[in-house]
Amino acid sequence: xxxxxxxxxxxxxxxxxxxxxxxxxxxxxxxxxxxxxxxxxxxxxxxxxxxxxxxxxxxxxxxxxxxxxxxxxxxxxxxxxxxxxxxxxxxxxxxxxxxxxxxxxxxxxxxxxxxxxxxxxxxxxxxxxxxxxxxxxxxxxxxxxxxxxxxxxxxxxxxxxxxxxxxxxxxxxxxxxxxxxxxxxxxxxxxxxxxxxxxxxxxxxxxxxxxxxxxxxxxxxxxxxxxxxxxxxxxxxxxxxxxxxxxxxxxxxxxxxxxxxxxxxxxxxxxxxxxxxxxxxxxxxxxxxxxxxxxxxxxxxxxxxxxxxxxxxxxxxxxxxxxxxxxxxxxxxxxxxxxxxxxxxxxxxxxxxxxxxxxxxxxxxxxxxxxxxxxxxxxxxxxxxxxxxxxxxxx
Numbered sequence: 001x002x003x004x005x006x007x008x009x010x011x012x013x014x015x016x017x018x019x020x021x022x023x024x025x026x027x028x029x030x031x032x033x034x035x036x037x038x039x040x041x042x043x044x045x046x047x048x049x050x051x052x053x054x055x056x057x058x059x060x061x062x063x064x065x066x067x068x069x070x071x072x073x074x075x076x077x078x079x080x081x082x083x084x085x086x087x088x089x090x091x092x093x094x095x096x097x098x099x100x101x102x103x104x105x106x107x108x109x110x111x112x113x114x115x116x117x118x119x120x121x122x123x124x125x126x127x128x129x130x131x132x133x134x135x136x137x138x139x140x141x142x143x144x145x146x147x148x149x150x151x152x153x154x155x156x157x158x159x160x161x162x163x164x165x166x167x168x169x170x171x172x173x174x175x176x177x178x179x180x181x182x183x184x185x186x187x188x189x190x191x192x193x194x195x196x197x198x199x200x201x202x203x204x205x206x207x208x209x210x211x212x213x214x215x216x217x218x219x220x221x222x223x224x225x226x227x228x229x230x231x232x233x234x235x236x237x238x239x240x241x242x243x244x245x246x247x248x249x250x251x252x253x254x255x256x257x258x259x260x261x262x263x264x265x266x267x268x269x270x271x272x273x274x275x276x277x278x279x280x281x282x283x284x285x286x287x288x289x290x291x292x293x294x295x296x297x298x299x300x301x302x303x304x305x306x307x308x309x310x311x312x313x314x315x316x317x318x319x320x321x322x323x324x325x326x327x328x329x330x331x332x333x334x335x336x337x338x339x340x341x342x343x344x345x346x347x348x349x350x351x352x353x354x355x356x357x358x359x360x361x362x363x364x365x366x367x368x369x370x371x372x373x374x375x376x377x378x379x380x381x382x383x384x385x386x387x388x389x390x391x392x393x394x395x
């Protein structure tokens with residue numbers, strides 16, 4: 001029998017006069033702002049910097065505010081100082097279909113993403129994410145989960161031993177981001193979806209490379225038996241090209257249009273034929289000569305891109321350009337890697353060493369898989385002395 005509450009049992013909705021000039025934090029949290037300046041009471045109680053304060057970002061954690069709420073909670077019986085106090089007003093990250101509450105650990109991790117992780121990106125990218133994308137993430141749970149997952153990975157790389165495995169927090173946000181991202185892609189894509197979808201795709205590339213739990217070379221590719229997931233992170237660039245075409249990030253009015261100049265550097269202009277610019281010893285191993293081209297030599301693009309990356313200094317522009325090795329890779333070269341071709345393995349090892357100096361998310365994979373590549377070549381291609389002479393030292 002269906003239960004129908006009586007009029008007295010029904011909850012009566014209370015109506016409030018809307019705040020016209022409230023801070024953005026209160027609007028994000030869907031609570032009424034008292035418009036007190038320079039710090040509204042809602043933000044003060046919640047422990048974030050109010051947007052009325054000059055230079056304050058959305059939902060920026062306030063150390064003093066958080067400490068105050070923590071001290072007050074410590075007065076309650078059974079309070080554990082190691083556990084952050086529960087939120088009085090949880091922030092709902094929602095797109096109307098999927099949603100989750102941003103608890104204090106999430107808010108702290110989001111602030112670390114803004115203060116630490118974003119500083120590992122280029123200056124232009126950091127500015128765009130801080131000014132625009134962080135705000136968008138609260139309306140797109142798949143993007144928020146991805147940001148929190150990357151922030152957790154960055155914490156692990158910064159604060160834990162090099163051989164550490166992914167944390168439970170990192171794994172949780174990674175799985176949720178992929179699940180919700182795929183669900184979003186299965187639906188019609190509206191204009192407001194384009195920027196958060198591309199932002200998520202960009203971070204998923206980082207997360208895929210950083211999600212590396214192998215500690216020893218013997219457990220790593222290419223030494224271990226072949227697995228369908230091998231080189232999945234490498235092939236992810238093909239999927240990102242699809243998302244790029246779907247979302248058109250550089251369209252007029254798009255958030256990422258301001259990065260058009262930086263994205264233009266992502267693809268190197270390469271010669272149609274020849275070995276100019278490639279070190280002679282590497283050109284010889286790759287069999288790249290004056291008559292070589294991408295049509296008749298599977299190493300042509302990879303060798304040319306790698307030669308140009310070696311000439312870059314470790315500055316902001318080098319970060320995004322390091323990904324060129326993945327973005328410009330030819331399908332034939334990817335197949336050679338899958339089949340553990342010795343020359344293809346050498347080129348990957350050289351890229352690992354170069355990229356790990358600039359991209360923090362490649363460090364652990366580069367260190368372990370480089371050792372595995374060296375051992376593999378010693379065991380199965382011992383007589384190829386030219387390759388062994390070019391093998392890099394450990395990153």
